[in-house]
Amino acid sequence: MGSPLLDIEHLSVTFRTDRGEVRAVDDVSLHVNEGETLAVVGESGSGKSVTALSILGLIGDNGSITNGRILFDGADLTRLGKADLRAIRGDRIAMIFQEPMSSLNPVLTIGKQVAEPMWLHRDMTWDDAYQRAGELLARVSIPDAAQRLNDYPHHFSGGMRQRVMIAMALACEPQLIIADEPTTALDVTVQAQILSLLKNLTRELNSSLILITHDLGVVARYADRVAVMYGGRVIETTTARNLYANPRHPYTEGLIASVPSLDGNPGEPLMTIAGQPPDLANLPPGCAFAPRCRYAQERCLEAQPSLEAVSEGHLRACFGYDHV
Amino acid sequence: MSEQEGDNLVSVRNLKVHFPVTGGVLQRTIGHVPAVNGVSFDLKRGETFSLVGESGCGKSTTALAVLRMQPVTDGQIIFNGVDVTHFNARQMRPIRRGMQMVYQDPFGSLNPRMKVADIIGEPLKVHHLAADRKVFRARIRELMDLVGLLPDMADRYPHEFSGGQRQRIGIARALALDPELIICDEPVSALDVSIQAQVVNLLMDLQARLGLTYLFIAHDLSVVRHISHRVGVMYLGQLVEVSSRDELFNSPKHPYTRALLDAVPVANPEIEARRPHKLITGEVPSVRNPPPGCPFHPRCPDAKSMCRQIKPVLQAVGTASVSCHLYDP
Numbered sequence: 115m116g117s118p119l120l121d122i123e124h125l126s127v128t129f130r131t132d133r134g135e136v137r138a139v140d141d142v143s144l145h146v147n148e149g150e151t152l153a154v155v156g157e158s159g160s161g162k163s164v165t166a167l168s169i170l171g172l173i174g175d176n177g178s179i180t181n182g183r184i185l186f187d188g189a190d191l192t193r194l195g196k197a198d199l200r201a202i203r204g205d206r207i208a209m210i211f212q213e214p215m216s217s218l219n220p221v222l223t224i225g226k227q228v229a230e231p232m233w234l235h236r237d238m239t240w241d242d243a244y245q246r247a248g249e250l251l252a253r254v255s256i257p258d259a260a261q262r263l264n265d266y267p268h269h270f271s272g273g274m275r276q277r278v279m280i281a282m283a284l285a286c287e288p289q290l291i292i293a294d295e296p297t298t299a300l301d302v303t304v305q306a307q308i309l310s311l312l313k314n315l316t317r318e319l320n321s322s323l324i325l326i327t328h329d330l331g332v333v334a335r336y337a338d339r340v341a342v343m344y345g346g347r348v349i350e351t352t353t354a355r356n357l358y359a360n361p362r363h364p365y366t367e368g369l370i371a372s373v374p375s376l377d378g379n380p381g382e383p384l385m386t387i388a389g390q391p392p393d394l395a396n397l398p399p400g401c402a403f404a405p406r407c408r409y410a411q412e413r414c415l416e417a418q419p420s421l422e423a424v425s426e427g428h429l430r431a432c433f434g435y436d437h438v
Numbered sequence: 439m440s441e442q443e444g445d446n447l448v449s450v451r452n453l454k455v456h457f458p459v460t461g462g463v464l465q466r467t468i469g470h471v472p473a474v475n476g477v478s479f480d481l482k483r484g485e486t487f488s489l490v491g492e493s494g495c496g497k498s499t500t501a502l503a504v505l506r507m508q509p510v511t512d513g514q515i516i517f518n519g520v521d522v523t524h525f526n527a528r529q530m531r532p533i534r535r536g537m538q539m540v541y542q543d544p545f546g547s548l549n550p551r552m553k554v555a556d557i558i559g560e561p562l563k564v565h566h567l568a569a570d571r572k573v574f575r576a577r578i579r580e581l582m583d584l585v586g587l588l589p590d591m592a593d594r595y596p597h598e599f600s601g602g603q604r605q606r607i608g609i610a611r612a613l614a615l616d617p618e619l620i621i622c623d624e625p626v627s628a629l630d631v632s633i634q635a636q637v638v639n640l641l642m643d644l645q646a647r648l649g650l651t652y653l654f655i656a657h658d659l660s661v662v663r664h665i666s667h668r669v670g671v672m673y674l675g676q677l678v679e680v681s682s683r684d685e686l687f688n689s690p691k692h693p694y695t696r697a698l699l700d701a702v703p704v705a706n707p708e709i710e711a712r713r714p715h716k717l718i719t720g721e722v723p724s725v726r727n728p729p730p731g732c733p734f735h736p737r738c739p740d741a742k743s744m745c746r747q748i749k750p751v752l753q754a755v756g757t758a759s760v761s762c763h764l765y766d767p
Contacts, residue, residue, distance in 0.1 A: 157630040255719075273721050301492035302657065306701035306717050328631055331660070331703030335710040355707045365632075372635035374664035376704045380683060383642070384635035384664070390600040391630055 117188075118145035119322050120169070120290055125182035127161075127168050133395045138164040138177070140346040143421065146290065151313065151323040153337035153354065155330065157391050161346040162326050166292050168192075169324075170209060171199045187289070205235035208283035210276075210312075212295040217279060218267040224251070224278055225263030231285045250281040254311060273304035280312055287319050294326045309336055330373050334358060342366050345392045345402025348421060352428035363430045365403045401432070409434045446516075447618055447651045448481040448504060453513035455499050459726070471726050473499045475675035476513070478752070481619070486645065486652040488662045490698070491672035494725050497655045500672070501621045504653065505537055506530050518618070535565060538612035542624035544604035548596040554607055555592035558582065561614045581610040586640060602633035609640065613648070623655045638665060659702045663687050671695045674725055674733035681758035691760045693718075694734045732763065740764055 127139040139161045146152045156162040167173050169184055169191060184191040186207065191199065203209075208231075211217040219227060228247035232238045238246065244263065251259035254277040267275055276296060283291050293312065297305035313336055316323045325337060333340055333354060341351040342363065350363040361367040371385035389406040392398070398405055404414040411434065419431045455474040458467040474496040481487050489497040502508035504515055506522060515523045522533055538561075541547035548557055555578045559568060568574035579589040585606040596604055605625060612620050622641065626634040642665060644650060656662050662669060669686045671679045671694065679692040690696045697718040704710055720737040723729060729736050735745040742763065750761045 157632060271721055301722065302659075303492065303697055303701045303718055304721055306703075306715070307719070310715070310717060329703070330631070330705040334705050334707045335703035335715075358705070358707055369632055370705065372632060373705050374635075374638070374660045375706060376660050376663060376687065376699070376702065377706065377709060378660075378664070380664045380666075381642070383639045386635045386639060387632040390602055390633060 119148045119187060120146040120324075121183075121185040122165070122169070123183045123185070125165065125168065125184065126180045127164055127173060127177055128180050129173075129177045131176070131395065136395045137180075137397075138346055138394055139168065141420075142182070142343075142346075142348050144341045144348055144351060146322045146324060148289075148322060149317075149320045150338045151316070151325055151336055153325045153327060153333040153340045154343060155327060155333055155340055156343035157328055159345075159391055159394050160343040161394075162343045163294055165343070166209075166294055166324060166326050169292060170203050170207060171196075172209075201235070204231040204282075204288075205286045206288050207290045207292065208286070208288040210279050210283050210291065210293040210296045212298050215267070215272070215275060215299075218275060220267055223264050223266055224270070228263075228278065228282050228285060231282060235286050247281070247285070250285055251278070253284075253315070254278070254281045256281075272300055273308060276300065276304075276308050277311070280308070280315065284315055284319070288321055290322045290324070291316060292324045292326070295328070296325075297332075298327075298329075305332075330370065331375075342369075345397055346394060347402065347418075347431060348429075349403065349432070350430040351421070356428060360428075362424050362428065363403075363432050364407045364409050364434070366430075368406075445482050446480040447483045447518060448653070449514070449516040450480075450500070450504060451478050451514040451516070453477045453500065453503055453515065454511040455496070455503050455508055456511040469726075472675050472728065473725060474503065475728075477672070477675075477677050478513075479670055479677065479680060481651055481653060482667075483618070483651055484645070484649050485667040486654050486665055488654040488656060488666040488669045489672055490656060490659060490662055490669060492657065492698075492722050494674070494722055495672040496675040496725070497672050498623055501539075501623055501653055501655050505534075505539060505621060531565075535615045536617050537619040537621065538615065538617040540605075540608050540612050540620060540622045540625045543628055544601050544608055545596075545628075547608055548604055550596050553593050553595060554582075554587075554599075557596070557607060558592075558610045558614055561611060565615060567615070577614070581613055584613065584644070585610045600633075601629050602636055605629060605637050606640065609637075609644070613644070616648075617650070619651045619653065621653045621655070624657070625654075626661060627656065627658060634661070641665065659699065660705075671698065674722065674728050676733060676761065677752060677759075678734065678762065679758060679760050680752065685756070685758050691755055691758055691765065692734075692762050693738045693740050693764070697737075732761075 122144050125139055125142045129136045129138055142165055154162045168179055179192050225244055225247050228250055229243035232243040233240055248260040248263055256277055297308050337354040340354050340357045341348050344365050350366045361370055368387040387406055392402050400415040400417055401419055404410040413433055419433045421429045421431045423429050453474055456470040456472050459469040461468040477500055491497050503510050510523055514521055558581055559574055559578050562568040578592055582589045587606050626637050666683045668682050670677050673694050679695045690699055700716050718737050731747045732745040732750050735741040744763050750763050752759045752761045755765045
């Protein structure tokens with residue numbers, strides 16, 4: 115295996131807020147190999163979305179990358195100027211957002227929106243790009259695709275809008291697609307259709323996919339590898355199979371055990387994690403999970419464990435090697 | 439028949455809820471949306487009956503109609519043996535003490551300007567059950583203790599609590615009047631994953647201790663399987679399958695139930711790798727304009743010509759009830 119397509123090294127992102135500086139992402143390292151699907155899992159405030167947005171330099175004016183590198187195909191994205199980043203965005207790296215309603219422009223036709231990235235990045239004439247947009251809409255299984263190019267977003271259902279988003283993301287055949295909770299707003303039968311479509315199309319293009327989600331079922335079905343985030347840090351990363359079979363961080367272990375599954379014993383009390391997710395503006399000095407951890411020792415309250423290998427390709431950030 | 443009714447806390451018979459559609463300059467009624475279109479089920483005392491289905495299937499509207507918080511177009515709602523379908527507000531008041539609701543959004547369903555004690559105790563005041571302040575405070579402490587909140591927090595405001603704790607406040611308020619029936623409308627879907635299990639356990643524990651009957655509305659099938667005794671699957675305003683939990687999850691009968699179960703990913707990659715993932719195509723059609731015949735036929739892999747014309751009715755198939763022509767005798 116060569117070097118990874120995307121390699122995030124020691125990334126830290128802070129936001130200026132009314133409550134002072136908030137470090138949303140703290141010393142995060144993760145990588146994505148060519149053609150693989152990496153799931154980034156975490157609860158609200160874990161830093162998973164901010165990590166994704168910082169790859170494309172989309173963290174807004176009140177946020178800044180204070181440390182680290184984001185190497186994409188060898189180039190450090192954190193050092194690129196706005197114009198260079200814009201040339202990559204939508205061309206080599208594409209993004210699919212959670213809310214297909216608000217991420218499409220309501221006053222432009224679907225055809226114009228899908229054609230735009232190809233016209234912008236691929237030196238296509240507008241007519242060629244527009245025709246290709248029709249082909250793309252057909253490829254994401256929108257019925258009567260060519261006839262629907264002149265329709266506006268409000269003519270489409272939620273699931274159909276997310277198909278349009280996927281068509282736009284795939285327009286320039288990107289090397290990397292970042293999907294931030296792409297199906298959270300959709301019904302389950304539609305969620306399954308959209309994720310299967312996304313997975314199949316990325317496989318055909320041999321693109322890599324970063325799937326940001328809180329749903330452990332979605333991870334189990336679609337991911338090759340997983341990074342689990344908590345309190346702004348990656349606390350465990352390994353293959354999807356290994357994560358479920360052999361979780362080595364107490365938070366991952368607790369999370370997997372607390373989700374009722376379609377093959378578990380109904381009626382019995384679920385395992386729970388006491389307490390609640392941390393407030394990023396007010397993180398404890400040691401391990402962010404320590405206040406909720408049943409194995410926590412004094413050391414965990416004082417120092418932050420770093421991400422270290424427990425076996426080949428399996429890393430975790432935890433002092434208690436013998437507990438889990 | 440009377441024996442059976444003794445077991446049932448609630449019976450819903452052929453419930454229809456149609457919303458008027460208005461149009462034109464005068465906003466006259468020009469049509470109706472059949473949000474709930476002929477739904478029948480029973481809630482046995484002490485059981486959890488879940489209604490599942492995708493958005494627009496009518497599950498929440500059905501729940502609101504049971505509470506009589508939604509005008510009923512047709513059909514009957516029988517609570518504790520009494521037909522309450524046409525009760526007016528004054529007649530409903532004593533009945534409502536027996537039926538309470540827990541809402542989805544623990545942020546929007548608590549008044550931010552009220553202290554927790556007053557939120558939990560409001561039903562006691564409304565029903566004139568707080569004889570004096572001492573009795574009132576004692577009851578609040580008891581209720582907070584019951585749902586796992588520290589009674590010392592009674593004088594705080596909702597914003598000082600986390601999502602999971604706020605849901606506990608909502609549950610304590612629902613329990614204040616010692617109801618027999620609690621309707622839970624997506625009670626955990628707004629919570630973080632690590633908090634959902636706490637609330638699911640609390641609901642099950644309260645049922646065991648207080649003998650509560652739950653009408654549980656949810657779209658998360660793994661939570662539904664965990665908490666329910668029986669399950670009804672709704673599609674476009676109709677029940678398409680009613681079954682015991684094990685029967686439904688082990689041997690789903692209606693093609694829509696099967697599709698729904700196939701679509702839900704299981705949190706275990708080993709199992710996921712072995713599953714067939716037969717996905718149905720299309721999306722739920724608009725309830726304003728439901729298809730003729732069986733409402734599921736445009737997406738059904740097994741649809742026959744009959745399904746396009748004749749609407750199936752719920753019929754017994756083994757121990758389950760299914761509304762599908764595949765099971766016609």
